[in-house]
Amino acid sequence: xxxxxxxxxxxxxxxxxxxxxxxxxxxxxxxxxxxxxxxxxxxxxxxxxxxxxxxxxxxxxxxxxxxxxxxxxxxxxxxxxxxxxxxxxxxxxxxxxxxxxxxxxxxxxxxxxxxxxxxxxxxxxxxxxxxxxxxxxxxxxxxxxxxxxxxxxxxxxxxxxxxxxxxxxxxxxxxxxxxxxxxxxxxxxxxxxxxxxxxxxxxxxxxxxxxxxxxxxxxxxxxxxxxxxxxxxxxxxxxxxxxxxxxxxxxxxxxxxxxxxxxxxxxxxxxxxxxxxxxxxxxxxxxxxxxxxxxxxxxxxxxxxxxxxxxxxxxxxxxxxxxxxxxxxxxxxxxxxxxxxxxxxxxxxxxxxxxxxxxxxxxxxxxxxxxxxxxxxxxxxxxxxxxxxxxxxxxxxxxxxxxx
Amino acid sequence: xxxxxxxxxxxxxxxxxxxxxxxxxxxxxxxxxxxxxxxxxxxxxxxxxxxxxxxxxxxxxxxxxxxxxxxxxxxxxxxxxxxxxxxxxxxxxxxxxxxxxxxxxxxxxxxxxxxxxxxxxxxxxxxxxxxxxxxxxxxxxxxxxxxxxx
Numbered sequence: 001x002x003x004x005x006x007x008x009x010x011x012x013x014x015x016x017x018x019x020x021x022x023x024x025x026x027x028x029x030x031x032x033x034x035x036x037x038x039x040x041x042x043x044x045x046x047x048x049x050x051x052x053x054x055x056x057x058x059x060x061x062x063x064x065x066x067x068x069x070x071x072x073x074x075x076x077x078x079x080x081x082x083x084x085x086x087x088x089x090x091x092x093x094x095x096x097x098x099x100x101x102x103x104x105x106x107x108x109x110x111x112x113x114x115x116x117x118x119x120x121x122x123x124x125x126x127x128x129x130x131x132x133x134x135x136x137x138x139x140x141x142x143x144x145x146x147x148x149x150x151x152x153x154x155x156x157x158x159x160x161x162x163x164x165x166x167x168x169x170x171x172x173x174x175x176x177x178x179x180x181x182x183x184x185x186x187x188x189x190x191x192x193x194x195x196x197x198x199x200x201x202x203x204x205x206x207x208x209x210x211x212x213x214x215x216x217x218x219x220x221x222x223x224x225x226x227x228x229x230x231x232x233x234x235x236x237x238x239x240x241x242x243x244x245x246x247x248x249x250x251x252x253x254x255x256x257x258x259x260x261x262x263x264x265x266x267x268x269x270x271x272x273x274x275x276x277x278x279x280x281x282x283x284x285x286x287x288x289x290x291x292x293x294x295x296x297x298x299x300x301x302x303x304x305x306x307x308x309x310x311x312x313x314x315x316x317x318x319x320x321x322x323x324x325x326x327x328x329x330x331x332x333x334x335x336x337x338x339x340x341x342x343x344x345x346x347x348x349x350x351x352x353x354x355x356x357x358x359x360x361x362x363x364x365x366x367x368x369x370x371x372x373x374x375x376x377x378x379x380x381x382x383x384x385x386x387x388x389x390x391x392x393x394x395x396x397x398x399x400x401x402x403x404x
Numbered sequence: 405x406x407x408x409x410x411x412x413x414x415x416x417x418x419x420x421x422x423x424x425x426x427x428x429x430x431x432x433x434x435x436x437x438x439x440x441x442x443x444x445x446x447x448x449x450x451x452x453x454x455x456x457x458x459x460x461x462x463x464x465x466x467x468x469x470x471x472x473x474x475x476x477x478x479x480x481x482x483x484x485x486x487x488x489x490x491x492x493x494x495x496x497x498x499x500x501x502x503x504x505x506x507x508x509x510x511x512x513x514x515x516x517x518x519x520x521x522x523x524x525x526x527x528x529x530x531x532x533x534x535x536x537x538x539x540x541x542x543x544x545x546x547x548x549x550x551x552x553x554x
Contacts, residue, residue, distance in 0.1 A: 339476075343417070343531060343534060347411055347414040349407065354449070369452075398423075399423060400423070
């Protein structure tokens with residue numbers, strides 16, 4: 001795939017090797033144009049005005065929801081609630097469903113590989129409600145230990161929150177098997193963190209079998225500040241609202257208020273309509289490539305990067321084999337601290353992430369304070385891998401090779 | 405910024421002296437009897453330091469550090485312990501301010517001989533994302549000195 005020219009930031013910086021798409025992706029011109037076009041032709045407050053400009057804004061906002069829902073396999077677009085991103089989506093479930101349904105003695109299960117956004121909200125909820133917070137351990141190669149998970153699940157389990165793909169290691173979790181286990185042994189709700197899956201392979205919410213799925217637009221070529229929470233209609237309807245205010249109400253009396261219908265019930269305040277339009281353009285762009293091709297492109301790059309990195313003496317790769325990972329490789333180089341490595345790579349225009357990747361419980365289990373992480377997407381190619389490898393060799397030269 | 409210029413800055417950042425202190429840190433470990441002990445972490449990058457001080461009448465008679473982090477944070481801690489050991493409290497305050505000036509890009513601090521080997525860290529000022537690494541030990545020192553009282 002030769003998509004680099006579609007991305008103005010990359011096209012304007014030919015020497016830049018952007019390998020941090022797991023943090024945020026670059027944006028194609030089509031997305032930037034769509035946002036600009038919304039403001040230039042359709043800007044008004046959706047759902048408010050009786051005048052035709054506001055109606056146009058409402059329509060474009062609605063069409064965006066329908067387009068994104070179809071991309072993610074959601075037959076009922078009202079079940080897709082726009083949020084700021086995955087973090088807000090997960091907090092929405094913890095704050096609304098969790099606060100209304102979890103009681104003392106209940107159990108909440110997360111995994112040791114979950115991002116802080118799918119860890120801390122549940123931990124806080126458990127503490128508030130006097131529920132047990134249980135963390136599923138991993139196998140040494142960074143997969144969910146399914147036997148451990150099976151032993152954790154029981155009749156008290158109220159919520160199981162699991163990431164689809166690990167942001168730190170790239171592990172693609174066997175969601176189907178996990179759903180079967182959870183349904184077999186519990187009456188719990190299943191919450192899936194889709195921040196790292198929706199951008200990288202085909203996802204169909206209606207056949208995933210989970211109750212909630214949260215995702216971020218900015219990791220899938222869309223703008224920052226827009227994402228979504230998809231839920232099953234009956235659960236969304238039963239849940240109390242998350243935030244209250246304009247748009248999400250039906251009738252407001254001095255002594256009581258009734259709630260608007262889905263999807264407005266969970267979208268208090270003026271919506272981020274322009275960015276919803278931008279995200280719709282992003283999924284259109286991804287659909288034009290084809291999500292199967294996105295996945296196969298990343299698989300091909302991963303097999304090359306795996307081979308090239310594994311050949312470097314003193315370099316250690318974390319996580320399962322490359323074929324079971326999305327476009328992420330997490331590694332350390334001898335005794336060179338990942339931050340030093342990232343600084344040296346930056347000198348050659350290679351952008352990687354160094355740190356704990358918002359997954360401190362995972363880092364503690366790997367017994368490393370930090371790793372270096374390179375993550376790939378549709379605009380990356382083998383030249384990015386060449387630059388990554390050259391930068392790593394340079395770091396070795398600067399530090400001298402001392403086995404860790 | 406052009407690539408060659410950045411390359412030169414990276415070479416200036418990772419001087420032999422810094423790598424030497426990273427690999428063979430001085431005053432690393434724990435004191436048998438510490439008057440003050442401060443643990444500090446940088447949650448963004450996971451760097452952590454525990455700094456222990458022993459006071460005498462006028463200032464710091466001995467100190468040790470432990471922890472882990474990048475070459476910049478470790479070298480800064482190691483060189484700092486060498487510099488402040490045996491110095492009076494007022495002198496330590498002045499050195500700390502001077503080092504901070506250097507991290508903020510103050511050119512006169514870079515040539516200030518009072519900072520001794522720590523001047524090897526002057527290149528860090530060109531890397532805003534790394535300044536916090538170099539300052540971690542010094543922030544711990546400031547907090548530990550506050551335990552000395554008056």
